[in-house]
Amino acid sequence: MNAKEKGYFTEENSVEVVTSRNADAKSARLKEVMEVVTRKLHEAVKELEPTQEEWMEAILFLTRTGHMCNEWRQEFILLSDVLGVSMLVDAINNRKPSGASESTVLGPFHVADAPELPMGANICLDEKGEDMVISGRILDTAGRPIENAVIDVWQANDEGFYDVQQKGIQPDFNLRGIFRTGADGHYWFRAVKPKYYPIPDDGPVGLLLGHLGRHPYRPAHLHYIVKADGFETLTTHIFDPDDPYIHSDAVFGVKESLLAKFCLMIDPVRAHELGFRDKFWQVEHDFVLAPNPRL
Ligand code: BEZ
Numbered sequence: 181m182n183a184k185e186k187g188y189f190t191e192e193n194s195v196e197v198v199t200s201r202n203a204d205a206k207s208a209r210l211k212e213v214m215e216v217v218t219r220k221l222h223e224a225v226k227e228l229e230p231t232q233e234e235w236m237e238a239i240l241f242l243t244r245t246g247h248m249c250n251e252w253r254q255e256f257i258l259l260s261d262v263l264g265v266s267m268l269v270d271a272i273n274n275r276k277p278s279g280a281s282e283s284t285v286l287g288p289f290h291v292a293d294a295p296e297l298p299m300g301a302n303i304c305l306d307e308k309g310e311d312m313v314i315s316g317r318i319l320d321t322a323g324r325p326i327e328n329a330v331i332d333v334w335q336a337n338d339e340g341f342y343d344v345q346q347k348g349i350q351p352d353f354n355l356r357g358i359f360r361t362g363a364d365g366h367y368w369f370r371a372v373k374p375k376y377y378p379i380p381d382d383g384p385v386g387l388l389l390g391h392l393g394r395h396p397y398r399p400a401h402l403h404y405i406v407k408a409d410g411f412e413t414l415t416t417h418i419f420d421p422d423d424p425y426i427h428s429d430a431v432f433g434v435k436e437s438l439l440a441k442f443c444l445m446i447d448p449v450r451a452h453e454l455g456f457r458d459k460f461w462q463v464e465h466d467f468v469l470a471p472n473p474r475l
């Protein structure tokens with residue numbers, strides 16, 4: 181009997197030896213996951229043939245990534261983001277029917293308890309930045325308005341920071357709010373034009389991006405979570421198509437359908453009506469919710 185026949189581990193039979201050891205796994209799904217991961221990982225190692233030093237460097241990278249995970253910082257999610265895995269998982273779990281708005285990543289800056297505000301409220305609490313008015317409708321796939329849709333929005337300020345990144349500098353809940361549609365499905369609120377910003381890049385993932393010759397920036401965007409009874413919850417953004425990073429989002433979150441039109445308006449009368457200083461940005465974007473398939 182040779183080594184293979186005896187079931188000893190060899191370079192050639194490595195996958196079979198490891199996966200057959202999992203034959204009595206308590207969960208069929210776990211068994212399947214470990215079979216695929218083992219197969220792909222062994223394939224990568226066989227192709228790359230890392231030196232012991234390279235393998236230790238990979239282990240230390242993952243160790244540093246783990247050490248950068250706590251209540252406020254999740255470096256493993258950032259790693260998944262910059263590898264495109266977050267967007268892939270999002271795509272697989274959010275295949276939408278034709279005509280429905282597309283989803284994108286949630287990101288780490290959502291706050292669960294933002295205030296519900298009257299339609300038209302200004303979510304900019306510190307009067308910094310270029311004024312902007314955002315409006316649109318929440319519709320079903322037949323084009324009918326959805327009443328009582330709850331729209332949770334949040335965005336970075338004109339310097340590219342969320343309120344939670346600048347505690348004591350920005351007011352709490354700056355540039356966040358929750359709005360509820362009436363029978364016409366219409367929404368509108370006032371804000372400021374967001375700016376591009378870097379994903380947190382002071383950890384191992386930022387270092388990795390640097391070594392790969394990649395920048396850490398996300399193009400300017402507004403986040404939305406739109407919920408309504410009888411519909412799939414939509415987690416998405418709208419993006420400024422003129423942003424310098426629109427074609428190189430560090431986390432691959434941009435989709436063509438999520439590009440909104442940011443129009444610079446020079447209309448003193450309308451500006452005055454909106455409580456703005458003078459010129460302002462206007463954005464109109466409708467969202468179409470997919471029906472909840474489980475209903
Ligand atoms: C965000 O858009 O807030 C975000 C998404 C992924 C990583 C970091 C930030």
Ligand code: FE
Nearest residue numbers: 287289401403
């Ligand atoms: Fe963001």
